[in-house]
Structure formats: structure tokens, C-alpha cells
Amino acid sequence: MKTLGLIGGMSWESSAQYYRLINEEVRRRLGAAHSAQLLMWSVDFAPIKQLQHDGDWDALARHMVDAAERLQAGGADVLLICTNTMHALTAQIEAACPLPLLHIADPTATAVVAAGWRRVGLLGTAFTMEQDFYRGRLAGRFGLEVLVPEAEDRQQVHDIIYQELIAGVVSERSRQVYADVIARLVARGAEAIILGCTEIMLLVRPQDSAVPLFDTTSLHAQAAVDAALAG
Incomplete structure (x- = not known):
């Protein structure tokens, strides 16, 4: 099983659903004792939200690249951004981190x-x-x-x-x-x-x-x- 690297916290309300849904699906496919092998880097959403509304996408890109690099260093094989909006920064993340990014x-x-x-x-x-x-x-x-x-x-x-x-x-x-x-x-x-x-x-x-x-x-x-x- 590959290790999933999740960039979460945007917001944690939906990131919690990711954790549940992924683990439920792994259990459904592999059996009751199985669960997902994953890492999550969960950001503090308040400053992210402010930067979004300020239109500071360069600063947001730095946050997302930092999260991706942390997950790569932790052993992730595949990246997911657990929010639609921050896929605006897909190109910057892919340019900075070699891990495959599963676009939502x-x-x-x-x-x-x-x-x-x-x-x-x-x-x-x-x-x-x-x-x-x-x-x-x-x-x-x-x-x-x-x-x-x-x-x-x-x-x-x-x-x-x-x-x-x-x-x-x-x-x-x-x-x-x-x-x-x-x-x-x-x-x-x-x-x-x-x-x-x-x-x-x-x-x-x-x-x-x-x-x-x-x-x-x-x-x-x-x-x-x-x-x-x-x-």
C-alpha cells in the first residue's frame, strides 16, 4: 500500500471527512482489520483564509509547497490537497515537489x-x-x-x-x-x-x-x- 500525503486543515471539518472516507474505503476493499497508510499535514486555516481574501496567492503557494515538502520528507508517495480552492496552486506545488499530485x-x-x-x-x-x-x-x-x-x-x-x-x-x-x-x-x-x-x-x-x-x-x-x- 502506498502512503497518502494529505494537505488538510482547510478546513479540518472536511479533512476529517477525508480521513473517515479513505479508511472506510480501504476497509471495504481489503477487509475489516485494514486501514489506510497516510500522513496529514493540517494547517491553521485562519491565516490561510485571510491570505485567500487578501489575494496573496504567492504567500499561499509558499504554505502549500512547505506542506508538500513536509509530507514528502515524512514518506508520502502521493499528494492530495483536501480542498478545491487551493488547487489554484497546483502548478507551483508540482514544480516544487516531485510527488504525484492527485487533482480533485x-x-x-x-x-x-x-x-x-x-x-x-x-x-x-x-x-x-x-x-x-x-x-x-x-x-x-x-x-x-x-x-x-x-x-x-x-x-x-x-x-x-x-x-x-x-x-x-x-x-x-x-x-x-x-x-x-x-x-x-x-x-x-x-x-x-x-x-x-x-x-x-x-x-x-x-x-x-x-x-x-x-x-x-x-x-x-x-x-x-x-x-x-x-x-
């Missing part, structure tokens, strides 16, 4: 394409919804047409992530907000919805959407187990 968008897009969908709605932080690092990868590598919410809806989705979900707050009011945003994306032609923030799976349920949901946290965790158990 790839298993997600692969699952969407395998299910036969081509036009997807994307929910996530404002950075993920508005910048091209994520939408461009979905479109350029997988041929997906990506719809994002309108500006007011994007702000609501972003605020709920940063004001509630990263703090473990799950409210019915916010669940309804997301359900309404999803409905508007579906009305614009979305055939499926990508939950493109690793905390959204804590809030949104299948019954909150008229179309299939693709949870990046679960799909990334499954792909991590694939990588860990591959020849």
Missing part, C-alpha cells in the same frame, strides 16, 4: 463524464467558481460545459462556506439557500451539480437537488484509495 477535479470530471452528463453546475468558494483554474480544467481536459451561479448566488454560496461550514455550522436556512441556487442552475440547463467545495457535502443532500450531485470530497477520497492500492 479529475476524478470528479471522470465520474460526471462516465454518467453521461456534459453541462454541469459548479458550487464552491468564489475563488473556485470565478477563477479559471477549476472551470478551465473541467472544460479543457474533459469537455464539460460549466455553469456557475449568478453573482448574488455566488456570494451567498461563498459566505455560507466561510461563515458557517468551516465552523461546523449546518443550518436548514442555508440548506434551503443552496437548494434554491441549485434549482436556478438546473433551470439554466445544468444536468448535474458539482459540489466543488469539500465542506458542501456536510450541508447538501441528494434530495436537495433535482439532478445528480457529484461530491468532490467523496470522489477524491475514492481516487486516493485507488492510487494507494494500485500496483
